[in-house]
Amino acid sequence: MSAVDRLLRSGPAGAEAVVDAYRDRALPLVEQLAGKGFRDQWAALAGLGVLRLDPPETEHEPEPGAAADAAPGPVTRSLAMIEGIGLAGVDPGVVYAMASQVFGMEYPLRAALPAEAWRAVARIQDGGELLCHALTERKGGSDPLSMDTVARRDGDGYVLDGAKTFITAAPVADLALVFARTGEGRSPFSLSAFLFPVATPGVTRADAFAKTALPGVPMGELVFDGVRLPAGGLVGGEGSGLALLTSTTTWERALLLGYALGPMRRTLRRLTDWATERGHFGRRMGASHQVASRISDMALVLHRSRTLLYGMAARLDAGTPPRRLSAEAALTKISVSEDYVRLTEHATALSGVRAFIADSELPADLHSPMAALTYAGPNDLLRIGVAREFGLPVEN
Numbered sequence: 001m002s003a004v005d006r007l008l009r010s011g012p013a014g015a016e017a018v019v020d021a022y023r024d025r026a027l028p029l030v031e032q033l034a035g036k037g038f039r040d041q042w043a044a045l046a047g048l049g050v051l052r053l054d055p056p057e058t059e060h061e062p063e064p065g066a067a068a069d070a071a072p073g074p075v076t077r078s079l080a081m082i083e084g085i086g087l088a089g090v091d092p093g094v095v096y097a098m099a100s101q102v103f104g105m106e107y108p109l110r111a112a113l114p115a116e117a118w119r120a121v122a123r124i125q126d127g128g129e130l131l132c133h134a135l136t137e138r139k140g141g142s143d144p145l146s147m148d149t150v151a152r153r154d155g156d157g158y159v160l161d162g163a164k165t166f167i168t169a170a171p172v173a174d175l176a177l178v179f180a181r182t183g184e185g186r187s188p189f190s191l192s193a194f195l196f197p198v199a200t201p202g203v204t205r206a207d208a209f210a211k212t213a214l215p216g217v218p219m220g221e222l223v224f225d226g227v228r229l230p231a232g233g234l235v236g237g238e239g240s241g242l243a244l245l246t247s248t249t250t251w252e253r254a255l256l257l258g259y260a261l262g263p264m265r266r267t268l269r270r271l272t273d274w275a276t277e278r279g280h281f282g283r284r285m286g287a288s289h290q291v292a293s294r295i296s297d298m299a300l301v302l303h304r305s306r307t308l309l310y311g312m313a314a315r316l317d318a319g320t321p322p323r324r325l326s327a328e329a330a331l332t333k334i335s336v337s338e339d340y341v342r343l344t345e346h347a348t349a350l351s352g353v354r355a356f357i358a359d360s361e362l363p364a365d366l367h368s369p370m371a372a373l374t375y376a377g378p379n380d381l382l383r384i385g386v387a388r389e390f391g392l393p394v395e396n
Contacts, residue, residue: 004269008303011310014072015080022048022084023262030089038218039130039172041094046127050081050098053106053125073317078102079258079309086262092368093216096375097169099259104252104376105131105177108322109195112236112244121175121195132173132198133248134164134222141166142381143396144179144191144245149224151180151192158182158234160194160202160227170220171208173198177248178222179241191241194233202227213371250322252376254312254329257336260372261306264340267347267364268298274362275350294346301339308332327389330382337372337379344369 009016025048033041049056053074072080082102086095106125110118124131137147149162160180170176176198183190198205206221236244272295278285285291312332315325322329348355348364355364373379387394 014070018080019084023087026085026088075316076313082258083261091216093214096259097217103255108247129174134178145186149180160224163223165221171218189239193235193241196233213367253333305336340369
């Protein structure tokens with residue numbers, strides 16, 4: 001075990017064991033999946049159990065001599081699995097997409113759907129079907145009450161018209177969770193959520209966007225033209241869409257950035273090894289106070305990010321309702337995303353021109369960390385929301 005890995009094992013012992021286990025399980029797949037398409041990678045990693053919310057029975061048994069309560073809670077375990085596959089070197093875009101489905105959709109839907117309805121879609125945990133979250137529209141996504149997509153009642157069902165954009169995995173998804181207007185104005189009860197197959201007649205997929213950040217996961221648009229939906233496609237009651245959206249966004253802001261922990265630690269380990277070995281002005285590069293300081297700062301932001309994310313997972317495992325965690329989730333997302341950028345900036349400064357050579361030993365991807373400042377809500381708007389919860393009379 002490297003010094004980086006040893007010193008940064010600050011999580012619960014059970015969680016660290018899951019990180020190690022899923023890193024080791026994913027390592028053989030990384031080489032096998034090189035050059036494979038997104039769905040092939042998704043299926044292979046889902047086969048490890050990464051998308052499953054409940055562990056197999058064998059994982060409930062503590063190791064000999066371990067405390068009976070050593071096994072992590074389900075949310076902490078999910079976070080540890082995401083960190084583990086990222087640490088193995090799985091494409092960050094694929095890890096991001098898995099974290100988005102697990103935290104931004106699976107956990108909130110399991111809580112929102114009746115048991116029978118959840119069982120009907122729980123197959124998404126096996127990776128055979130993929131789910132996408134369709135909220136944002138061309139005119140904006142941070143103000144959901146301004147959306148134009150509408151679902152009007154027709155007999156005992158609904159007819160859906162409109163379009164959604166910037167949807168992770170839309171070009172390849174099988175199911176869509178779509179938010180639409182079912183009431184007038186800006187009432188908190190004017191939105192509803194629908195869950196249905198993307199193959200439903202009237203749904204059109206646009207071509208995938210050519211992305212500069214997280215290119216390993218496709219992103220696209222869905223257009224709805226007279227899509228007929230049964231009443232059973234409604235998630236919760238009519239008018240409960242904003243409540244579900246609040247849950248999905250809180251879950252996502254709390255834990256989505258778990259996808260960055262593996263790449264952050266890999267970058268730190270790579271730079272530490274390089275600075276230890278590289279000669280520079282007649283001495284090892286790591287002997288420079290400036291270099292040592294930057295590497296220590298990289299360790300600081302990674303330690304802080306892990307502490308925040310595993311702390312949020314522990315709160316959710318303890319049964320804290322997501323609605324009571326909205327400010328903490330936003331603060332966690334702001335902190336971890338900005339620390340991801342800081343760590344990458346340090347790595348770029350230390351790597352020099354090598355950071356910008358694709359096949360060098362020290363390439364740096366600046367676009368993907370920068371994109372984390374926007375995913376799950378732009379940090380500037382999240383700051384305003386936090387200030388409002390403190391009682392400041394500030395509007396978006």
